[in-house]
Amino acid sequence: MILKDKLAILADAAKYDASCASSGGVKRNSLDGRGLGSNEGMGICHSYAPDGRCISLLKILLTNFCQYDCLYCVNRASSNVPRARFTIDEVVQLTLDFYRRNCIEGLFLSSGIIRSPDYTMEQVVEVARRLREEHDFRGYIHLKTIPDAAPELLQRAGRYADRLSINIELPTEQGLGALAPEKDGAAIRRSMARLRVHIDDAKGEARDAARIPIASVPGAKPARAKAQAFAAAGQSTQMIVGADGADDATILSTSAQLYGAYRLKRVYYSAFSPIPDAASALPLQAPPLVREHRLYQADWLMRFYGFEAGEIASERSGGMLRLEVDPKLAWALAHPEKFPVDVNRAPRELLLRVPGLGVKAVDRLLLARRVRRVRSEDLKRLHVPVAKVLPFVLLPDHRPAPQAAVTAAAARPAPALQGALF
Numbered sequence: 016m017i018l019k020d021k022l023a024i025l026a027d028a029a030k031y032d033a034s035c036a037s038s039g040g041v042k043r044n045s046l047d048g049r050g051l052g053s054n055e056g057m058g059i060c061h062s063y064a065p066d067g068r069c070i071s072l073l074k075i076l077l078t079n080f081c082q083y084d085c086l087y088c089v090n091r092a093s094s095n096v097p098r099a100r101f102t103i104d105e106v107v108q109l110t111l112d113f114y115r116r117n118c119i120e121g122l123f124l125s126s127g128i129i130r131s132p133d134y135t136m137e138q139v140v141e142v143a144r145r146l147r148e149e150h151d152f153r154g155y156i157h158l159k160t161i162p163d164a165a166p167e168l169l170q171r172a173g174r175y176a177d178r179l180s181i182n183i184e185l186p187t188e189q190g191l192g193a194l195a196p197e198k199d200g201a202a203i204r205r206s207m208a209r210l211r212v213h214i215d216d217a218k219g220e221a222r223d224a225a226r227i228p229i230a231s232v233p234g235a236k237p238a239r240a241k242a243q244a245f246a247a248a249g250q251s252t253q254m255i256v257g258a259d260g261a262d263d264a265t266i267l268s269t270s271a272q273l274y275g276a277y278r279l280k281r282v283y284y285s286a287f288s289p290i291p292d293a294a295s296a297l298p299l300q301a302p303p304l305v306r307e308h309r310l311y312q313a314d315w316l317m318r319f320y321g322f323e324a325g326e327i328a329s330e331r332s333g334g335m336l337r338l339e340v341d342p343k344l345a346w347a348l349a350h351p352e353k354f355p356v357d358v359n360r361a362p363r364e365l366l367l368r369v370p371g372l373g374v375k376a377v378d379r380l381l382l383a384r385r386v387r388r389v390r391s392e393d394l395k396r397l398h399v400p401v402a403k404v405l406p407f408v409l410l411p412d413h414r415p416a417p418q419a420a421v422t423a424a425a426a427r428p429a430p431a432l433q434g435a436l437f
């Protein structure tokens with residue numbers, strides 16, 4: 016099989032990995048001869064580097080052959096899809112070629128499991144090793160690791176990769192047992208814990224090295240001891256949404272637990288997409304994409320806005336996020352007793368709960384109110400979405416009418432059109 020065909024198969028096979036999430040866009044192409052470009056092809060995706068830059072990654076599988084039979088996966092052993100496998104040299108060369116042509120700034124590499132988890136992981140690590148050690152590749156590398164692989168291999172992977180990820184796959188052990196019986200939830204968590212320890216150790220060593228004074232030998236260039244890096248951009252995971260019966264409350268509580276226990280950088284949510292010849296245990300339809308979007312918003316609330324998982328979705332609220340309004344607005348509407356919030360007196364934690372006020376806006380408001388009383392026109396100057404905020408806040412020149420929040424929420428656009436919500 017020629018390289019171009021392998022690339023088509025193995026880039027397409029990697030599209031289900033949401034770690035470089037950019038789903039939700041409208042599909043466009045110029046196959047009918049009109050227009051220019053396409054956003055449907057797979058292979059290059061966008062991700063965020065540790066310094067916040069948006070970068071393009073070559074996103075591929077080493078192979079889509081797999082000996083496991085996870086029911087939700089198009090690459091499972093029993094799936095009837097075209098198969099391909101890159102050699103290590105091919106992935107290295109593709110990465111370098113795309114990089115030199117300025118098409119990518121890094122590599123995202125995952126793989127189906129062939130022969131054994133250790134064998135597969137060795138191959139994945141070898142790609143990264145050759146790039147770093149033989150070609151002095153300085154671009155970004157994200158490796159998807161195989162949880163059952165030997166700890167030494169995970170450790171080696173972290174020496175070369177900027178980010179490592181291990182998919183938790185499903186929110187519950189029961190879901191994993193039913194849909195991916197060859198996978199072991201405990202092994203996945205053990206591997207996450209190991210990565211956490213290595214990441215912490217490397218950070219500790221880097222801090223110690225920074226404290227050691229610069230060695231200065233007469234006649235030689237002063238040099239500081241350099242600690243060995245380990246997955247400096249941390250670890251992440253992916254959870255499939257809608258393949259099992261887990262509700263949003265369960266999903267968010269699993270995420271909260273993962274963030275707390277392993278300090279993951281990100282949990283990615285990937286709405287289940289129905290696959291050809293699917294098992295009867297799987298739903299026939301994909302969950303609405305807006306559900307995935309609401310989960311990302313809820314995740315954001317947990318990480319940056321001080322919300323607990325149980326406050327956003329709980330058994331009391333039926334366990335599901337509302338689809339028609341964002342989770343922060345849903346929380347505000349369910350807690351009228353907390354509003355209106357006095358912008359000039361409320362603590363930061365309460366201001367962060369006002370729909371329409373983001374973290375930056377709240378910090379600017381806190382600075383502004385040190386020097387004067389904040390009024391409605393100040394909100395405009397701070398580029399705050401005033402119409403969203405006013406129903407929930409009290410200002411010297413503004414007191415919201417009773418029920419203003421409910422009326423404003425009802426007047427919002429339908430979810431598919433709704434833009435930034437924070």
Ligand code: SF4
Nearest residue numbers: 081083085088091127
């Ligand atoms: S191990 Fe990975 S590639 Fe293989 S079937 Fe399961 S999810 Fe798919």
